Amino acid sequence: MIRLDNVTKIYKDSVVALQDASIEVGKGEFVFVVGPSGSGKSTMIRLLLKEEEPTKGDIFVAGKNIGKLSPWKVPYLRRNMGTVFQDFKLLPDKTVFDNVAFALEVIGQSRATIDSRVPEILTLVGLGEKLANYPDELSGGEQQRVSIARAFVNRPLILLADEPTGNLDPATSVDIMKLLDRINRVGTTVIMATHDNAIVDAMRRRVVELEDGRVVRDQARGVYGYA
């Protein structure tokens, strides 16, 4: 589903974010990308979204080399990938319903589709009662659920999560992980960048560890660090 072939990313100020990184992620896999801040986790996510171009190497998503994708096709690439971030990226002047509906509106879905799919997905993430609330009336965990609902409402093949539990307390983080696990179980490939060792250790999923932009470990049922 996703393949990085010897990908190197050097930013303009000659900061090396990724160096010769190669990984392959199969359909329906759940992968943690771990490592300290600045190890290249976020860069990997940005490269997959084609927000950045790799300095060297190729990236394949669903069998296509995204380096060869023309700019006007990038939006269609992104429709196959849901994204969840540490800071939720919700729109404060829109209700929960409208925040999720927005993702469908802007890709030109019909009102009927929106009206049926949005309540459905919000019920799935456990916010069926809060459609009319605004983001600032919700807890951090609830806001992250809204952002997951928005990322998943379009049924993407891939879900990219960049530190989704970074702003949440441990108990809430567990709830969010349960939700991501459910999304993974219906066949969605999930890639999650994190440095939350408790979660990684508890989930026992594949772990890719980055250090200074290099892949230093790729372990099938891994934990955060060597014991």
Add this chain to the structure above:
Amino acid sequence: MHRLEYYFKETFQGLRRNGLVAFAAVSTTFIALFLVGGALLVSRELNLLIEFTTRDVEVSVFLQNNISPAQQQNLQDILTGMPQVQKVTFESKEEAYQIFKKEFANQQALVQNVTADALPASFRVKLKDPTQFAVVSARISGEPGVERVVDNRDILKRLFAVIHVFRVGVVAVALVMLLSAATLIGNTVRLAVFNRRREIGVMRLVGATNWHIRVPFLIEGMIEGLLGAGAAILGLFIMKVLFIDSFHGLVGFLPLVGTPDVIFTVPWLLVLGALVATIAGLVAMRRFLEV
């Protein structure tokens, strides 16, 4: 249908949010297009005036007092034989005196001191194309019996030169105003983009196409342009009623621009307003909205 609803919803929210800058953009567009419309009408009026004043333009060939009948006949033959000439009429000393008496009827002292003999006889030559004066003048000037060749257009030419400068000036000012209008519209678009950068960020993440992101901002700019154009059209009609219509009583003999001329400017101003706004919007967004 849903798409349209979305675009217009987003557009009007944008206009509401940066009302003051939008107002500045609309006002500048109004002034710019009002001037452009004014320039169009001035142009039209000038054409009417030129048509009116040159319609009766003649070349006068004044004859010497001692001209012989043979020489006079010769001149008449030359003139009627020229392809540029439409009509030649002879004005005798007596006829010139009658016209003189009529024109200066309120200055009896002058009329009494002038006899028919003091006025020269002349050929009044009407040209097919008044600008061909020089050709006629060159051909006839040296002929025996000719005193002087006079073109009535000489006087008008100076007037036209002044008017032409005025016309160029109006167009120049209008262009400068259009440029400032475009800049201001570009600014409102940029401000709107900036105000909504969060939305735009989310839109990109969920895979909205560039055009889908841009269209509301372009419509916003275009509405500003069209509002300015509408105000300018209204302004021109008001100007026409207030000034030109009341002027009509004073100079009834001159042709003046009318309602059809004002209506003629309407599509031009609308198209220009929309065009300037669209270009301004695209330029303003060029750097902001790359993938």
